[in-house]
Structure formats: C-alpha cells, structure tokens
Amino acid sequence: MRVSTTVNGTPHVADDVWEGESLLYLLRERFALFGSKNACEQGECGSCSVYLDGTLVCACLVLGGQANGREIVTIEGLDGAKVQQAFVVAGAVQCGFCTPGLVVAAHDLLNRVPNPTDAQIREALAGNICRCTGYAKIIDAVRLAAGSA
Amino acid sequence: MEFFQPATWAEALQMKAAHPEAVPIAGGTDVMVEINLDHQRPAAIMDLNRIRELAEWERYDGMLRIGAGVTYTRLIDELGDRLPGLAMASRTVGSPQIRNRGTVGGNLGTASPAGDAHPPLLATDAIVELASTSGTRHVAIHEFFTGPKRNAMRKDELIAAFLVHPATGPQQFSKVGTRNAMVIAVCSFAVSLDPTHRSVGTGIGSAGPTPLRAPRAEHFIEDVLLDENLWNRKAEVSASALKRFGDLVARAAKPIDDVRGTAAYRRHALAVLARRCMTWAWNDYRLAA
Ligand SMILES: Cc1cc2nc3c(=O)[nH]c(=O)nc-3n(C[C@H](O)[C@H](O)[C@H](O)COP(=O)(O)OP(=O)(O)OC[C@H]3O[C@@H](n4cnc5c(N)ncnc54)[C@H](O)[C@@H]3O)c2cc1C
Numbered sequence: 001m002r003v004s005t006t007v008n009g010t011p012h013v014a015d016d017v018w019e020g021e022s023l024l025y026l027l028r029e030r031f032a033l034f035g036s037k038n039a040c041e042q043g044e045c046g047s048c049s050v051y052l053d054g055t056l057v058c059a060c061l062v063l064g065g066q067a068n069g070r071e072i073v074t075i076e077g078l079d080g081a082k083v084q085q086a087f088v089v090a091g092a093v094q095c096g097f098c099t100p101g102l103v104v105a106a107h108d109l110l111n112r113v114p115n116p117t118d119a120q121i122r123e124a125l126a127g128n129i130c131r132c133t134g135y136a137k138i139i140d141a142v143r144l145a146a147g148s149a
Numbered sequence: 150m151e152f153f154q155p156a157t158w159a160e161a162l163q164m165k166a167a168h169p170e171a172v173p174i175a176g177g178t179d180v181m182v183e184i185n186l187d188h189q190r191p192a193a194i195m196d197l198n199r200i201r202e203l204a205e206w207e208r209y210d211g212m213l214r215i216g217a218g219v220t221y222t223r224l225i226d227e228l229g230d231r232l233p234g235l236a237m238a239s240r241t242v243g244s245p246q247i248r249n250r251g252t253v254g255g256n257l258g259t260a261s262p263a264g265d266a267h268p269p270l271l272a273t274d275a276i277v278e279l280a281s282t283s284g285t286r287h288v289a290i291h292e293f294f295t296g297p298k299r300n301a302m303r304k305d306e307l308i309a310a311f312l313v314h315p316a317t318g319p320q321q322f323s324k325v326g327t328r329n330a331m332v333i334a335v336c337s338f339a340v341s342l343d344p345t346h347r348s349v350g351t352g353i354g355s356a357g358p359t360p361l362r363a364p365r366a367e368h369f370i371e372d373v374l375l376d377e378n379l380w381n382r383k384a385e386v387s388a389s390a391l392k393r394f395g396d397l398v399a400r401a402a403k404p405i406d407d408v409r410g411t412a413a414y415r416r417h418a419l420a421v422l423a424r425r426c427m428t429w430a431w432n433d434y435r436l437a438a
Pocket residue numbers: 042043044172173174175176177178179180181182197217218241242243244247250251252253254255256257258259263264265266306307308309331332333334
C-alpha cells in the first residue's frame with residue numbers, strides 16, 4: 001500500500017509498504033531519516049520518540065497506515081537547538097544512541113512545562129532508556145535548557 | 150495482510166461484520182508490540198484512529214460515556230477531577246509516549262489481568278458498550294472479563310465506549326511494581342467510596358485469571374461504616390476493621406506464581422494495598438471540608 005505523510009514539513013510518499021510496517025521503519029528504511037533510533041520495537045526505550053500531529057509518541061508503535069496524512073516531526077526537523085545545546089554543555093551524551101529520543105521527549109516536556117521540577121523531569125523521561133550516563137547529567141541538561149528559556 | 154481504515158463508526162461496524170478476523174488497532178501499544186516481535190501476524194488490521202466518535206466523551210444519563218479511543222493522557226487531563234481513581238491508574242501506565250497513544254478501549258480489548266484501567270472500572274461498576282451492525286449492548290464490567298486475555302466481545306463487535314458514574318466520593322488506586330514507571334503490575338488495587346449510596350467498591354488487578362472484585366470485603370466494610378454510623382460521624386475506622394478488610398481482599402484474589410511474583414507475595418501485598426487505599430480514601434472523606 002501507499003503511505004503519504006508530511007515529515008518535518010515536507011511531503012513524503014512510500015509505495016509498496018507492508019501493512020504491518022511501523023512508522024519507525026518508514027522513517028528509517030524508506031525515508032532515510034536515521035535520527036530516530038530502533039532499539040526495542042516495543043515501546044520500552046523511547047529512542048524512536050517523534051511527534052505525531054504534535055503529540056509525543058514512539059514511532060515503533062504507530063502503524064505506517066496510521067501515519068497516512070499526518071504530520072510527523074523527527075529529531076532532524078525539531079526546533080530543538082536549545083535542548084541539544086544543553087545536552088552538550090551538561091555532558092549528557094556518551095554513546096549518543098538514546099540522545100535523539102531524549103531530546104524530543106525533553107522538548108515535549110519543556111513545551112508543556114517550561115520550568116519543570118526534578119520529579120516532573122524524571123516522570124517525563126521515564127519512557128526513555130539510557131544505558132550510559134546514569135541519567136544524572138541528562139536531568140542536569142533538562143534543567144539547564146529550562147533555565148535558558 | 151489487509152489494511153482497513155474506516156472513516157466513520159458505521160463504516161467500521163460494517164467492515165468488522167464483513168471481516169470478523171480483522172484486528173482493530175487504536176493506540177497500537179499492545180498490537181504493534183505483537184506485530185513487531187512477530188508474535189502475531191493478523192490477516193487483516195483495522196485502524197480506528199480516524200473515527201471521531203471514538204475519541205469523544207459526553208454526559209449520558211447521569212453517567213460519563215467515554216469513547217473507547219480516548220487516550221490515558223486525555224483522561225487524566227479532561228476527566229481526572231470526575232474520575233480520580235481511573236486517573237490515578239492511568240498515570241501509572243507506561244510512559245508519556247504510551248499514555249499519549251494508549252486507550253482504555255485497548256486495555257479492555259487486551260483484557261490482561263494486569264491492565265491498570267480494570268481495577269478502578271470494577272470499583273465503580275463501569276459498563277462496557279459493545280456494538281455491531283446488529284445493535285448495541287451493555288455489559289457490566291464484572292461480566293466483561295471471561296478469562297486471561299479473554300473478554301465478552303464477539304468477533305463481529307467493537308468496543309464503542311465505557312460508561313461510568315462520576316465520583317461522588319474519594320477513590321484510590323495503588324500498584325506494586327519494581328519501579329515507579331514503566332512497570333506491569335505485580336498486583337494492584339482500587340477502591341471507590343460512594344457516600345451517596347453508602348457503598349464501597351473494589352477492584353483487584355494482576356492477582357487472578359481476570360481482574361476481580363472483592364465482594365465480601367466490600368460488604369464487610371460497608372457494614373462497619375453503617376453500624377458504627379461512621380459516614381455521619383466521620384470518625385476513624387478501627388485498625389482491626391481495616392486489617393480485616395485487607396485480609397478479605399487478599400482472600401478474594403486468585404493469584405499464581407509467575408516471573409513477576411509469587412502467589413503468596415501477591416496475597417500479602419494486596420492485603421497491605423487494600424488496607425492503605427481504604428485508609429487514604431476514608432481519610433479523604435473524613436477530613437474533607
Ligand atoms: C512500554 C509499554 C508500557 C505499558 N505499560 C502498561 C501499564 O503500565 N499498564 C497497562 O495496563 N498497560 C500497559 N501497557 C499496555 C498497553 O499500553 C495498554 O493495554 C493500552 O491500554 C492499550 O491501548 P491501545 O489503544 O494502545 O491498544 P491497541 O494496541 O490498539 O489494542 C489493544 C487490543 O484491543 C483491541 N482494541 C482496541 N480498541 C478496540 C475497540 N475500540 N474495539 C475492539 N477492540 C479494540 C485491539 O484489537 C487489541 O486486541 C504498556 C505497553 C507498552 C508498550
């Protein structure tokens with residue numbers, strides 16, 4: 001089947017999509033947008049976090065056909081410089097695999113809650129796994145990004 | 150695999166009648182895991198996201214009628230004040246990403262004994278509205294769960310909505326897991342106080358083949374509250390009555406040993422959860438202005 005979506009403001013069309021294919025597969029394998037990572041395909045790690053019509057979701061849990069006609073924003077198209085910069089400054093990036101998903105999730109939090117408490121930060125990032133940093137510097141980064149608003 | 154994308158509810162019901170094998174998908178937080186990990190390869194799949202009615206809620210005959218496709222995030226934001234128990238349970242579901250997509254309709258569809266929406270729905274006598282081209286029927290929540298991951302829905306039916314009374318008193322929900330977020334319940338418990346009818350509702354999760362109520366515990370505590378005139382006096386419930394309530398809840402459970410915990414642990418934990426939830430809810434009632 002054919003799936004047509006808008007990704008980062010640009011129309012994207014994929015043909016011969018298998019009906020069981022996820023949005024994450026579409027983004028990576030058909031649109032060559034490799035920023036959204038694939039680590040678990042079961043909603044556990046958050047490394048595939050994207051916006052679907054402005055809502056933070058795991059791209060691996062959205063069926064390709066469900067994305068038809070919708071607006072997707074991935075890490076590549078995110079207006080996320082402030083959050084990204086804060087991650088760099090705070091030393092919140094080690095291997096970097098979790099970083100795109102965390103940046104999108106942190107961006108969503110700061111959109112909703114400009115000055116989050118530590119508890120709110122932890123809660124908002126609970127769906128994003130990082131195997132390197134131990135999270136302390138990630139939380140520092142989100143605090144920093146909020147402070148530089 | 151065939152892909153259906155009905156634009157209206159009527160169309161969805163027709164498609165389900167014509168293709169009873171089609172697996173509905175709402176938030177996809179259960180269905181996509183199955184497909185991605187190749188646990189399930191449905192012959193056909195039917196997207197319910199386009200159906201506006203499923204994502205709406207309304208007042209209905211003194212109750213709230215909530216579309217099967219309303220997400221946890223929206224339930225918390227839009228109905229948390231009227232359905233505090235369900236909102237508490239919803240806050241414990243997965244992560245923001247999961248709550249932004251996951252729905253109560255999907256929780257009911259999966260009918261896992263560990264589904265977090267189920268205990269508060271049981272505690273408040275919710276009703277599940279099932280629909281097909283041959284009509285609509287209402288199934289009481291305690292008759293909806295028929296076995297592990299099985300429910301009363303026929304192959305040609307879809308879940309349209311669930312109906313629940315807005316809270317008239319305090320409600321509580323509590324869940325045991327290895328951490329605060331992203332956990333499947335080891336066991337869970339919900340309680341709902343209804344000062345208008347002087348009644349108490351309960352729901353047990355993840356401690357039996359289906360989610361369960363604890364009717365003997367409900368009757369016991371209702372009698373205590375009435376006999377001691379506690380609804381009017383707003384005095385404390387005795388420690389021994391609270392303990393007995395917890396024990397009766399534990400006895401209503403039918404837990405098994407599995408990877409998340411033993412049956413003995415679940416029973417013990419449920420007695421504690423039930424006692425605590427009842428204490429919190431009663432204090433909320435007693436101390437309310
Ligand atoms: C990382 C992760 C964490 C999770 N954590 C929790 C948790 O803490 N607690 C919890 O309870 N669950 C949890 N879940 C499971 C899941 O999120 C819930 O069961 C959720 O409620 C499913 O809703 P959905 O809309 O995504 O369902 P879907 O996956 O779309 O559907 C689930 C089932 O319901 C059926 N269905 C959906 N809508 C309808 C309808 N209108 N009519 C008929 N059938 C329908 C589908 O065919 C399918 O069988 C988690 C899942 C993931 C991936």
